[in-house]
Amino acid sequence: MALFYWSVFAQEQISVPHNFSKALEHMQYDRMGDEKGKRSVRIIDRNTLHVKLTFSLDQLLRQDDWQLTLKPAFTPSFHWSPHLTPTDNHVIDQHVFRSPALIIADKDQVLALIPDLSVMQRGTPVRWYLDLSTETNTLTLGMSDSRVADHVLFERTEGAEYPAGKVEIGFYLLHYTDEGSIVNPFRKPLDFIWSNWGREAYRAGNPIRGDLEPYIEHTYDWAFKNWKESVWQEFEVEGRKVGAPAFIVNVTQSPNYPGEVNEREFRSVWNQAWFSSLRSASGLYRYARRTGNEELMKKARLTKELALSFPQLNGFFYGLIGTEMHEVEIDGRKYNRSKGWDTHYWGNSNRNPYTWNPRESPFHILDMSWTGLLMLRWYDELEKDIRLLDFAENYAKSLLKTQYPNGFFPAWLSLDKLEPMEHLNDSPETSLSVTFLLKLHELTGKQEYKEAALKAMEAVIREVIPTGRWEDFETYWSCSRYGSQDLVGKKVLRNNMHKQNNFSMFWTAEALYECYRTTSNRKYLRSGQRTLDELLMTQASWQPPYMFVNVLGGFGVLNADGEWNDSRESLFAELILQYGKLLNNREYIERGFAALKASFVMMYCPENPLTQVQWEKVYPFFGEKDYGFTMENYGHGGRTSSEGEGMGEFTIYDWGNGAAAEAYNRILDKFGEIEQ
Incomplete structure (x- = not known):
C-alpha cells in the first residue's frame, strides 16, 4: 500500500x-x-x-x-x-x-x-x-x-x-x-567544493589518469589516416593550394558505417570563435615540430595558407569557406552531399540574430579578432611569417575606427556598408578584441592599440562584470534560443540574473589577465580573478553517479543548457593554469589540468573504457578505425543514461579532438610538462 x-x-x-x-x-x-x-x-x-x-x-x-x-x-x-x-x-x-x-x-x-x-x-x-x-x-x-x-x-x-x-x-x-x-x-564556495570533493577525485585519476600522448596520436591518426577521406579537405583558392579538416563529420562517415554517407551540415571550414581551423593547425604545427613529422607540418601550413586566403574588405574578412550542397537519391532515400570545392564561396557564421544563411551572415568582429589573435600568436610563437602580422594589423586599423566613445566595439557589421548592426554593441564580446589589440601592441609597440584596448576593458569592467551580463552570440543564437526575443540586455526577474554564457566570461578573464600583464595594475588582476571564478562555477567539481563518463574538470556552457564536458574546456585550460601560476594557487593548477584532461574524455578509444562502452551501446559498428572520434559534449539534451543517452553523433575537429590536441601541445610547449 x-x-x-x-x-x-x-x-x-x-x-x-x-x-x-x-x-x-x-x-x-x-x-x-x-x-x-x-x-x-x-x-x-x-x-x-x-x-x-x-x-x-x-x-x-x-x-x-x-x-x-x-x-x-x-x-x-x-x-x-x-x-x-x-x-x-x-x-x-x-x-x-x-x-x-x-x-x-x-x-x-x-x-x-x-x-x-x-x-x-x-x-x-x-x-x-x-x-x-x-x-x-x-x-x-x-x-x-x-x-x-x-x-x-x-x-x-x-x-x-x-x-x-x-x-x-x-x-x-x-x-x-x-x-x-x-x-x-565565488572564491570560497569554489574552494569548499574542490577541497571536499574535487581534489580527491582528481588525485584518484578523474577525469583521466596517465599520459595524454596516446590521445594526441588517436586524434591525428583519425583525422589524417582512418577518416581522412571525410575529414581532410585539400583544394585550391585562386591558384593557391590550401587545406584543412572539414568543419563537421558524423557517424555515417565512419569507414565502419554500414550505410550511405549523409553529411550533417554544409561542408565547410571555419575560422570562428568556436570552430577555428587556424587554432587547430597551430597545435598540429607544434606536434609536427616536436615529432619531426614533415607530412603533418605540411598540412598545418596548408591551413595557415587557407587563413591567409580569406579576402579582406577594408580590413574586415570572412569567417568561413563553404561548398554548395545538394541531395542525392539512393534506393529511394535522400542524402545530403557536397558538390565539391570547385563550388566554394566565402561566408560568415550563421549563429547570429539575422539569418541562418552563411552567405548572407554579417561580419562578426568577435570572429575576426579571434582569428587575428591566432595569427599574431602563430607569428610570435611558431614562425615569423610577416603575412600574418600584416593581415592582422590591416584588420586592426579598421577595428579601431569602429570603437564607440564608451569603449565598446560593435558585434556585427553589415556586409554591404560595413556598419554596426543592432545587437550586442555593448557586450563582453568586446573583451576578445582587447586581448587581440594588446598582443598587437606587444608585437609592434604602437600605443594606439594599447590605448584602445584599455578603454574597451574599462567599459566591460564598468558595464558587464558587476551585473553578470555575460551575453554573446552563443547566449541567444546557437542551440539555446530561450530569451532571444525578449531577454537580450534584461534580467530574468525571478532570479535577478541575466541569461549567461561562460564563453564571454573566458574572453573577459583572459583580457583582464593580459591587461594586468601589460600594465601591472592589480585592479585588472582582482577583476580577472573574480571573472575567472565565475567561469569556474560552470566547471564540474565532482563526479555525479548519474553521469556515465568521467566529468571532473569539464565545463557546461549556459545557465539555460545541459552540456557537460563541453569542448571549450580545452580552450579554457591554459588560462586557468596561468592564473594558478601567477597567484600560486594549487586549486587553479588542478582545475586547469583537469579541464585539459576532460577535453579528451568524450574520445572513442580504449584509453577511455567508460566512454567506449557508452559509444558502443549507441553505435555498435564502431571499431579501431574510429579511435579518436570525439563528440563536442555530453548530456546536451538535459538527460543521461547508462544506455548511452547523451552521447551525440558527430565530431567537430576544430571543437573536439583537434582542439583538445592543440591545447595539449600548446600547454606542453609553454609549461614544459603535463601533470599526470
Whole structure:
C-alpha cells in the first residue's frame, strides 16, 4: 500500500544557530508523508554550517515535491544560481549540478548554500533540485521529478516515489562578511567544493589518469589516416593550394558505417570563435615540430595558407569557406552531399540574430579578432611569417575606427556598408578584441592599440562584470534560443540574473589577465580573478553517479543548457593554469589540468573504457578505425543514461579532438610538462 501526498504538506522548523542569525531568518522543510525526520545541525566553524535530514519510511511513498526552504535575514542585491528558473514551476535539476551552489550577497555579507554531494554520491531515490526566488527571497533545496522544457530549462513534474527505507538530504551553508568575499563571492564556495570533493577525485585519476600522448596520436591518426577521406579537405583558392579538416563529420562517415554517407551540415571550414581551423593547425604545427613529422607540418601550413586566403574588405574578412550542397537519391532515400570545392564561396557564421544563411551572415568582429589573435600568436610563437602580422594589423586599423566613445566595439557589421548592426554593441564580446589589440601592441609597440584596448576593458569592467551580463552570440543564437526575443540586455526577474554564457566570461578573464600583464595594475588582476571564478562555477567539481563518463574538470556552457564536458574546456585550460601560476594557487593548477584532461574524455578509444562502452551501446559498428572520434559534449539534451543517452553523433575537429590536441601541445610547449 502506498501513501499519497499531492499538494499541501506539514512543515517543520530548523533552529538557526546564533552565529548564523545575521544571515538567516528561518529554515523550514516539508515532512515526508507523516515523517518529521531526524535533524542534524552541525556547526563546522563560525562560517560553515552542515544540515542533514533523515527520514525512515516503512512503505513506498508517493510525494510529488519535497522542499527545504531558507529565508535570509537580509535583502540581497546580488544573486547567483547554476541555472535559470523563470517561473515557480521551474527548477534547477541535478543534471546541471556541476559546481552546485546558490549564492546571495549584499554590501555586508555573502551566504551560499551547497548541496551535500557526499549524500548524492551514494545515490538518491528522487532527483534533487535547487531554486532561487527574489520574489519570495528564498533559497530552496528540493526533491522532485522534472522534465526538460525549452532548450534547456527544467520544470517540476508529478510522480516522485520513495521506496521504503532511509531517505537522506543535506546541505552546507557558508556565511562570510569579509571584504574579499563580498568583492568575489565565488572564491570560497569554489574552494569548499574542490577541497571536499574535487581534489580527491582528481588525485584518484578523474577525469583521466596517465599520459595524454596516446590521445594526441588517436586524434591525428583519425583525422589524417582512418577518416581522412571525410575529414581532410585539400583544394585550391585562386591558384593557391590550401587545406584543412572539414568543419563537421558524423557517424555515417565512419569507414565502419554500414550505410550511405549523409553529411550533417554544409561542408565547410571555419575560422570562428568556436570552430577555428587556424587554432587547430597551430597545435598540429607544434606536434609536427616536436615529432619531426614533415607530412603533418605540411598540412598545418596548408591551413595557415587557407587563413591567409580569406579576402579582406577594408580590413574586415570572412569567417568561413563553404561548398554548395545538394541531395542525392539512393534506393529511394535522400542524402545530403557536397558538390565539391570547385563550388566554394566565402561566408560568415550563421549563429547570429539575422539569418541562418552563411552567405548572407554579417561580419562578426568577435570572429575576426579571434582569428587575428591566432595569427599574431602563430607569428610570435611558431614562425615569423610577416603575412600574418600584416593581415592582422590591416584588420586592426579598421577595428579601431569602429570603437564607440564608451569603449565598446560593435558585434556585427553589415556586409554591404560595413556598419554596426543592432545587437550586442555593448557586450563582453568586446573583451576578445582587447586581448587581440594588446598582443598587437606587444608585437609592434604602437600605443594606439594599447590605448584602445584599455578603454574597451574599462567599459566591460564598468558595464558587464558587476551585473553578470555575460551575453554573446552563443547566449541567444546557437542551440539555446530561450530569451532571444525578449531577454537580450534584461534580467530574468525571478532570479535577478541575466541569461549567461561562460564563453564571454573566458574572453573577459583572459583580457583582464593580459591587461594586468601589460600594465601591472592589480585592479585588472582582482577583476580577472573574480571573472575567472565565475567561469569556474560552470566547471564540474565532482563526479555525479548519474553521469556515465568521467566529468571532473569539464565545463557546461549556459545557465539555460545541459552540456557537460563541453569542448571549450580545452580552450579554457591554459588560462586557468596561468592564473594558478601567477597567484600560486594549487586549486587553479588542478582545475586547469583537469579541464585539459576532460577535453579528451568524450574520445572513442580504449584509453577511455567508460566512454567506449557508452559509444558502443549507441553505435555498435564502431571499431579501431574510429579511435579518436570525439563528440563536442555530453548530456546536451538535459538527460543521461547508462544506455548511452547523451552521447551525440558527430565530431567537430576544430571543437573536439583537434582542439583538445592543440591545447595539449600548446600547454606542453609553454609549461614544459603535463601533470599526470
